[in-house]
Amino acid sequence: MAMLTTSNAHHSALNDLYQQHHAWLRNWLGFRLNCRFDAEDLAQDTFMRILRSTNREPIQRPREFLATIAKRVMVDFIRRKTLERAYLEALAQLPEQEMPGEDERLAVLETLQEVDAMLDGLGTRAKQAFLLAQLEGLEYRDIALRLGVSLSSVKKYMAKAMEHCLLYRLTHETA
Structure with missing residues (x-):
């Protein structure tokens, strides 16, 4: 029962963190990314990372904490985009008859991202x-x-x- 109470308290604290700081984080990311759609996605990814974390310590400085996590999420995002761009540029060099289909392109891109994550x-x-x-x-x-x-x-x-x-x-x- 103590575990359930701890879990409920943790989820309540995360909900409060989200309610109080989501808009700030989205704007903070938007300023850095210059794209509100990517900022919204990365703000969500940041909170999802916190939700999946096993750390249950109270957060003393929420904005600093969120910015630290968001920076890591941004690095991953930029690396994925760079990898995707390089792959698409390589595909553009292929003759049209050798171009893979959409499903194959997505599968290769997913594999490349997995290899990149593995080698990080x-x-x-x-x-x-x-x-x-x-x-x-x-x-x-x-x-x-x-x-x-x-x-x-x-x-x-x-x-x-x-x-x-x-x-x-x-x-x-x-x-």
């Missing part, structure tokens, strides 16, 4: 080595030559990348 936080060299091995099928010695590093460095990068991906999968699996 991985060092640049480890990410490069992993992508060269997985996407271009390069051997470790070829990756070493391409990156200008030793073979043992490539092995370390790949081990780190594999561990990073495994941890991501374990923490993001859906039952």
Whole structure:
């Protein structure tokens, strides 16, 4: 019963936070994004992230807290948009007869976003080595030559990348 009370108190506090600060957050995001539609979406995403959080501590400075979460949401949003733009630019280079259908484009874009999320936080060299091995099928010695590093460095990068991906999968699996 104590858990239910704690949960109800938490949801009540989140509801109050939303009621008191949603408009401010939407305007704050709108100023930074220069698009009220994206600002509305990201404000909702910010509150959803807070709702899914396991942190039940009282929020001392709500606007600072919301701005911190919203900045992280914006970084994810901008990264997704950049990835989407790069993919669409690559598609534009294809001859029309090789253009994938809408469903295939959406599936590829979703996969690219998942790979990007999986590799987030991985060092640049480890990410490069992993992508060269997985996407271009390069051997470790070829990756070493391409990156200008030793073979043992490539092995370390790949081990780190594999561990990073495994941890991501374990923490993001859906039952």
